[in-house]
Amino acid sequence: MEMEKARREERMERHGLLIVHTGDGKGKTTAAMGLAVRAWGDGLRVLILQFIKGGWQTGERHAIEVLARAEGRIELRPLGLGFTRKGEKPKEEHKRAAKAALKMAANELQSGRWDMVILDEVNYAVRFGLITEEELGALLERRPPEVHLVCTGRAACPLLLERADLITEMRSLRHPFAAGIKAQKGIEF
Numbered sequence: 351m352e353m354e355k356a357r358r359e360e361r362m363e364r365h366g367l368l369i370v371h372t373g374d375g376k377g378k379t380t381a382a383m384g385l386a387v388r389a390w391g392d393g394l395r396v397l398i399l400q401f402i403k404g405g406w407q408t409g410e411r412h413a414i415e416v417l418a419r420a421e422g423r424i425e426l427r428p429l430g431l432g433f434t435r436k437g438e439k440p441k442e443e444h445k446r447a448a449k450a451a452l453k454m455a456a457n458e459l460q461s462g463r464w465d466m467v468i469l470d471e472v473n474y475a476v477r478f479g480l481i482t483e484e485e486l487g488a489l490l491e492r493r494p495p496e497v498h499l500v501c502t503g504r505a506a507c508p509l510l511l512e513r514a515d516l517i518t519e520m521r522s523l524r525h526p527f528a529a530g531i532k533a534q535k536g537i538e539f
Contacts, residue, residue, distance in 0.1 A: 364465075364496045365495065365496070366493065366494065366495055366496045366497040366498045366499065367498050367499075367515040367516055368490065368493070368498075368499050368501070368510075368513055368514045368515050368516070369385070369498065369499070369500045369501070369514065369515065369516045369517075369518075370473075370500075370501050370502075370506050370510055370511065370514040370516070370517045370518070371500070371501070371502045371503075371518050371520065372473055372502070372503065372504060372505065372506035372511075372517065372518075372519055372520070373504065373518075373519035373520035373521050373522075374504055374520070374521065374522045375519075375520030375521045375522040375523075376520065376522065376525070376538065377520045378502040378503060378504075378520055379410065379470050379471070379502055380410070381502075381518065381520075382398075382468045382470060382500050382502050383398075383410045383413075383414070385466070385468070385500060386398055386414070386424060386466065386468060387413075387417070389465065389466045389498070390417055390421075390423055390424045393423070394423070394465035394466055394498075395423045395424070395463060395464050395465045395466070396423065396424045396425070396464065396465065396466045396467075396468070397424075397425050397427070397458055397463070397464045397466070397467045397468070398414065398424075398425065398426040398427065398467075398468040398470060399427050399429055399451055399454060399455050399458070399467070399468065399469055399470065400426065400427065400428045400429055400430055400470040400471060401429060401430050401448055401451050401469060401470060401471045401472050401474065401475045401480075401503075402430040402470075402471040402474050402475065402503075403428050403430055403470070403471065408539045409535070409536055409539065410426075411426055411428065414426040427454075429447060429450065429451040429454065430444070430447055430448065430451065430471070430475075431443055431444050431447050441479075441480075444478075444480050445479075445480045445481075447480075448475040448480035448481045449480070449481060449485075451475075452472075452475075452481050452485060452486070452489060455467065455469055455472075455489060456488075456489050456492060459489070459492065459493050459494060459497055459499070460492065460494070462494075464497060465496075465497065465498065466497065466498040466499075466500065467497060467498070467499050467500070468499075468500040468501075468502070469499070469500065469501045469502070470502050470503075471502055471503040472486065472501050472502070472503060473501060473502065473503025473504060473505055473506045473507065473510070474503040474504065474505075475503075476507045476510075477503070477504065477505045477507070483507045483508075483509050483510075486507065486509065486510065487509050490509075490510075490513055501514075
Protein backbone atom coordinates (compact mmCIF):
# COMPACT_ATOMS: atom_id res chain seq x y z
CA MET A 351 0.00 0.00 0.00
CA GLU A 352 2.82 2.41 0.91
CA MET A 353 4.68 1.51 -2.30
CA GLU A 354 1.61 2.26 -4.43
CA LYS A 355 1.19 5.63 -2.69
CA ALA A 356 4.86 6.46 -3.38
CA ARG A 357 4.39 5.48 -7.06
CA ARG A 358 1.35 7.77 -7.34
CA GLU A 359 3.29 10.66 -5.82
CA GLU A 360 6.21 10.03 -8.17
CA ARG A 361 3.90 9.99 -11.21
CA MET A 362 2.37 13.28 -10.14
CA GLU A 363 5.83 14.92 -10.02
CA ARG A 364 7.10 13.41 -13.26
CA HIS A 365 6.62 15.31 -16.50
CA GLY A 366 6.07 12.79 -19.27
CA LEU A 367 8.04 13.62 -22.40
CA LEU A 368 7.05 13.15 -26.02
CA ILE A 369 10.20 11.79 -27.67
CA VAL A 370 10.65 11.28 -31.42
CA HIS A 371 13.38 9.25 -33.14
CA THR A 372 13.21 9.88 -36.88
CA GLY A 373 15.42 10.28 -39.96
CA ASP A 374 16.80 8.09 -42.74
CA GLY A 375 19.64 6.62 -40.66
CA LYS A 376 19.78 3.39 -38.69
CA GLY A 377 19.18 3.25 -34.96
CA LYS A 378 15.71 4.66 -34.28
CA THR A 379 14.30 1.48 -32.78
CA THR A 380 17.63 0.69 -31.15
CA ALA A 381 17.66 4.09 -29.40
CA ALA A 382 14.09 3.54 -28.21
CA MET A 383 15.03 0.09 -26.88
CA GLY A 384 17.94 1.69 -25.04
CA LEU A 385 15.51 4.11 -23.40
CA ALA A 386 13.25 1.18 -22.53
CA VAL A 387 16.09 -0.71 -20.84
CA ARG A 388 17.23 2.43 -18.98
CA ALA A 389 13.67 3.12 -17.78
CA TRP A 390 13.19 -0.52 -16.77
CA GLY A 391 16.50 -0.42 -14.88
CA ASP A 392 15.25 2.62 -12.96
CA GLY A 393 12.04 0.81 -11.98
CA LEU A 394 9.70 2.30 -14.59
CA ARG A 395 7.04 0.18 -16.27
CA VAL A 396 7.54 0.10 -20.04
CA LEU A 397 5.30 -1.02 -22.91
CA ILE A 398 6.62 -1.32 -26.47
CA LEU A 399 4.06 -1.58 -29.28
CA GLN A 400 5.51 -2.37 -32.70
CA PHE A 401 3.39 -1.07 -35.57
CA ILE A 402 5.20 -2.69 -38.50
CA LYS A 403 7.61 -5.48 -37.54
CA GLY A 404 4.97 -8.09 -36.82
CA GLY A 405 6.26 -11.55 -36.02
CA TRP A 406 9.94 -10.87 -36.77
CA GLN A 407 12.25 -12.57 -34.29
CA THR A 408 14.64 -9.72 -33.52
CA GLY A 409 17.46 -9.37 -31.02
CA GLU A 410 15.64 -6.61 -29.14
CA ARG A 411 12.51 -8.74 -28.89
CA HIS A 412 14.49 -11.60 -27.34
CA ALA A 413 16.24 -9.24 -24.89
CA ILE A 414 12.98 -7.62 -23.76
CA GLU A 415 11.38 -11.05 -23.29
CA VAL A 416 14.25 -12.03 -20.94
CA LEU A 417 13.82 -8.81 -18.92
CA ALA A 418 10.06 -9.39 -18.75
CA ARG A 419 10.57 -12.90 -17.40
CA ALA A 420 13.18 -11.70 -14.91
CA GLU A 421 11.21 -8.94 -13.21
CA GLY A 422 8.27 -7.91 -15.35
CA ARG A 423 7.55 -4.18 -15.74
CA ILE A 424 8.41 -4.37 -19.43
CA GLU A 425 6.52 -5.82 -22.36
CA LEU A 426 6.96 -5.86 -26.13
CA ARG A 427 3.96 -6.53 -28.38
CA PRO A 428 4.60 -6.98 -32.12
CA LEU A 429 1.30 -5.88 -33.68
CA GLY A 430 2.04 -5.17 -37.33
CA LEU A 431 2.01 -7.47 -40.31
CA GLY A 432 5.50 -6.66 -41.56
CA PHE A 433 6.60 -4.07 -44.08
CA THR A 434 4.07 -2.96 -46.69
CA ARG A 435 5.45 -4.02 -50.04
CA LYS A 436 3.66 -4.43 -53.32
CA GLY A 437 2.52 -7.95 -53.98
CA GLU A 438 2.38 -8.89 -50.30
CA LYS A 439 -0.52 -8.59 -47.85
CA PRO A 440 -3.21 -6.18 -49.08
CA LYS A 441 -2.94 -2.66 -47.68
CA GLU A 442 -6.37 -2.99 -46.03
CA GLU A 443 -4.99 -5.77 -43.79
CA HIS A 444 -2.09 -3.52 -42.78
CA LYS A 445 -4.53 -0.67 -42.09
CA ARG A 446 -6.66 -2.85 -39.82
CA ALA A 447 -3.59 -3.98 -37.89
CA ALA A 448 -2.28 -0.41 -37.51
CA LYS A 449 -5.66 0.93 -36.38
CA ALA A 450 -5.94 -1.90 -33.85
CA ALA A 451 -2.42 -1.07 -32.61
CA LEU A 452 -3.36 2.61 -32.26
CA LYS A 453 -6.50 1.67 -30.32
CA MET A 454 -4.44 -0.57 -28.06
CA ALA A 455 -1.94 2.29 -27.54
CA ALA A 456 -4.76 4.66 -26.54
CA ASN A 457 -6.18 2.11 -24.08
CA GLU A 458 -2.79 1.30 -22.56
CA LEU A 459 -1.86 4.98 -22.22
CA GLN A 460 -5.05 5.52 -20.21
CA SER A 461 -4.67 2.34 -18.14
CA GLY A 462 -2.24 3.75 -15.59
CA ARG A 463 -0.13 0.59 -15.94
CA TRP A 464 2.80 2.18 -17.80
CA ASP A 465 5.34 4.93 -17.14
CA MET A 466 6.69 4.80 -20.70
CA VAL A 467 5.01 3.68 -23.92
CA ILE A 468 7.02 3.24 -27.11
CA LEU A 469 5.20 3.28 -30.46
CA ASP A 470 7.85 1.67 -32.61
CA GLU A 471 7.56 2.61 -36.29
CA VAL A 472 4.32 4.55 -35.80
CA ASN A 473 5.81 7.18 -38.14
CA TYR A 474 5.81 4.60 -40.97
CA ALA A 475 2.18 3.80 -40.22
CA VAL A 476 1.30 7.48 -40.74
CA ARG A 477 3.61 7.90 -43.74
CA PHE A 478 2.09 4.94 -45.58
CA GLY A 479 -1.50 5.92 -44.78
CA LEU A 480 -2.22 3.06 -42.40
CA ILE A 481 -3.31 5.60 -39.79
CA THR A 482 -3.81 9.33 -40.23
CA GLU A 483 -1.90 12.21 -38.72
CA GLU A 484 -5.19 13.28 -37.11
CA GLU A 485 -5.63 9.86 -35.47
CA LEU A 486 -2.13 10.09 -34.05
CA GLY A 487 -2.88 13.64 -32.89
CA ALA A 488 -5.98 12.42 -31.04
CA LEU A 489 -3.81 9.87 -29.24
CA LEU A 490 -1.36 12.61 -28.25
CA GLU A 491 -4.21 14.69 -26.85
CA ARG A 492 -5.30 11.83 -24.58
CA ARG A 493 -1.82 10.98 -23.27
CA PRO A 494 -1.64 11.39 -19.49
CA PRO A 495 0.88 14.13 -18.67
CA GLU A 496 3.10 11.88 -16.55
CA VAL A 497 3.58 9.14 -19.19
CA HIS A 498 6.63 9.25 -21.46
CA LEU A 499 5.70 8.52 -25.08
CA VAL A 500 8.36 7.56 -27.64
CA CYS A 501 7.57 7.49 -31.38
CA THR A 502 9.98 6.02 -33.92
CA GLY A 503 10.25 5.71 -37.69
CA ARG A 504 11.33 7.70 -40.72
CA ALA A 505 9.52 10.83 -41.83
CA ALA A 506 7.81 11.87 -38.61
CA CYS A 507 4.70 13.89 -39.48
CA PRO A 508 4.62 17.67 -38.89
CA LEU A 509 2.09 17.40 -36.05
CA LEU A 510 4.33 15.02 -34.11
CA LEU A 511 7.40 17.18 -34.67
CA GLU A 512 5.51 20.27 -33.54
CA ARG A 513 4.42 18.68 -30.26
CA ALA A 514 7.57 16.75 -29.38
CA ASP A 515 9.69 17.65 -26.36
CA LEU A 516 12.74 15.83 -27.75
CA ILE A 517 13.51 15.04 -31.38
CA THR A 518 16.51 13.04 -32.54
CA GLU A 519 17.16 12.69 -36.25
CA MET A 520 19.26 9.72 -37.30
CA ARG A 521 21.09 10.59 -40.50
CA SER A 522 22.67 8.05 -42.81
CA LEU A 523 26.20 8.96 -43.87
CA ARG A 524 27.15 5.47 -45.05
CA HIS A 525 25.32 2.17 -45.08
CA PRO A 526 26.76 -1.29 -45.84
CA PHE A 527 23.77 -2.08 -48.07
CA ALA A 528 25.19 0.40 -50.62
CA ALA A 529 28.30 -1.81 -50.80
CA GLY A 530 26.18 -4.93 -51.33
CA ILE A 531 26.37 -6.16 -47.73
CA LYS A 532 23.09 -7.70 -46.58
CA ALA A 533 21.45 -6.95 -43.21
CA GLN A 534 23.45 -8.46 -40.34
CA LYS A 535 21.86 -10.30 -37.43
CA GLY A 536 22.49 -8.45 -34.17
CA ILE A 537 23.05 -5.18 -36.03
CA GLU A 538 19.90 -4.56 -38.07
CA PHE A 539 17.50 -7.10 -36.58
